[in-house]
Amino acid sequence: MILLRHGQSQFNLHFSATRQDPGIEDPTLTPAGHEQAVAAAQALADRKLRRLIVSPYTRTLQTAAPMLAQRELTIEIEPLIRERYAFTCDIGSGRGILAARFPDHDFAHLTDPWWPDRIETEASVIGRAAAFRERMAAREDWRETLVVSHWAFILALTGQSLMNGQWIEYDPRSAPPGELRWHP
Numbered sequence: 001m002i003l004l005r006h007g008q009s010q011f012n013l014h015f016s017a018t019r020q021d022p023g024i025e026d027p028t029l030t031p032a033g034h035e036q037a038v039a040a041a042q043a044l045a046d047r048k049l050r051r052l053i054v055s056p057y058t059r060t061l062q063t064a065a066p067m068l069a070q071r072e073l074t075i076e077i078e079p080l081i082r083e084r085y086a087f088t089c090d091i092g093s094g095r096g097i098l099a100a101r102f103p104d105h106d107f108a109h110l111t112d113p114w115w116p117d118r119i120e121t122e123a124s125v126i127g128r129a130a131a132f133r134e135r136m137a138a139r140e141d142w143r144e145t146l147v148v149s150h151w152a153f154i155l156a157l158t159g160q161s162l163m164n165g166q167w168i169e170y171d172p173r174s175a176p177p178g179e180l181r182w183h184p
Helices: 010-018 031-043 058-070 095-101 122-137 151-158
Strands: 002-005 051-054 074-077 145-149 167-169
Touching (some): 051 058
Parallel strands (some): 002 145
Antiparallel strands (some): 002 167
């Protein structure tokens, strides 16, 4: 499968400059983040993809939009692949707000709130990654699946730290990563 980290968000822009939480809940992509999303869609245009699994945050949904504009894909909104709750940006939007922003997607299965109400432990993220790895390894179409997710989740799943808009190929049948470096 292909794992794509969302494009640069308003939070990423401010946090990378100050290393301070700017207090932005469920941030949108910056213009650079939108460009990264388009670039990823273009780079993956020739890939055989049938399924798109996306975290319910606005930044991942916006990152997925160029993919959906260029091809017919089955889309699944999956809170299991959400970001580790550690900053204000990890407070999501409720399903009613998401449905209004993204009327072509189904959010009815989300339970409000679908994100944790306190800082999430590293062990919790590793556990979510293990559950997702197991689920994807059991699917026959994992090779034709694109997953749009977040830094901490992709790190817990693969052991790799991706930049905004970066993507990698990943075999969910592979062993979980060893020791993880949680601070970029």
